[in-house]
Amino acid sequence: MKENSEAYATLGKLDTLGRESSIPKKLQELIKIYASSLNHCAFCIDMHTKEALENGESIQRVVGVNAWREAPFYSDQERVVLELVEEVTFIHQHGVSDAVYSELEKHYDEKQIGELYLLIATINAYNRLGIMSQLQPKEDK
Template identity: 35%
Template sequence: MVRITEKDIPKGFYEKLMAVENYFKELPLDLKLLELIRLRVAQLNKCAYCVDMHHKELKNAGETELRLSSVCVWQETPYFSAKERIVLRFTEELTILDDRSVSQELLDKLGTFFSKDEICYLTLVIAQINTWTRLMRTFSFTPGNYQVQKK
């Protein structure tokens, strides 16, 4: 099969995905937390383009180099809060799928930090970045080219 490049993607394709991304901007969730989720999913799915993007976004949002370099080993470090740790655990469970549903114990722990609505939002954010990583790996976007949009 011929490799699909960015210019080959059908009109409207990204616009639909970006509509969901724009919805995320309205959510009552911390941007750094959402970017932390995105970076971890990108690492798990081995998407170099997305790792580059979300590393840069987190750095732009003020994240420290120590925490950025430790996301891939978050369980072994003291640098992440209890809230971030439970979100990272949830992120991994929804990204590395097996034959189990998300445990009630994990949902209960999420419920100590987030409302039911917020857990729904987190689930959608995780699903969306999983979609993006799979698209970027299929279409072979070149890592390193991403530029953070300054506000």
């Protein structure tokens, strides 16, 4: 990070745009936790779990996000976003399906869909940088 601070600052600007978007803060954190989990980024899982709880998210929904399909406590609007997170995170496998995009359009306008894309792309970039840099969360005391 210190060797390429300008690049990290630019990524930070994208993160700020995502945080200031119209997407609810709780959903933003679920996006970040789920993508980080799919990418196995322990540092980001730790950080965003704590941020979600600080923003009033329930422990049940934070812990259950990896089983969102089976869990009854996510709305249809959240479910399609979590599906999008998965498809974007694993975009190399099948791309983003027309079915997911069609479902997104039922719940979000074009601006919000763009904001979701930004949030998902940014956390995926952070995950990859965190993993490559071998960032580790500090153990809670």
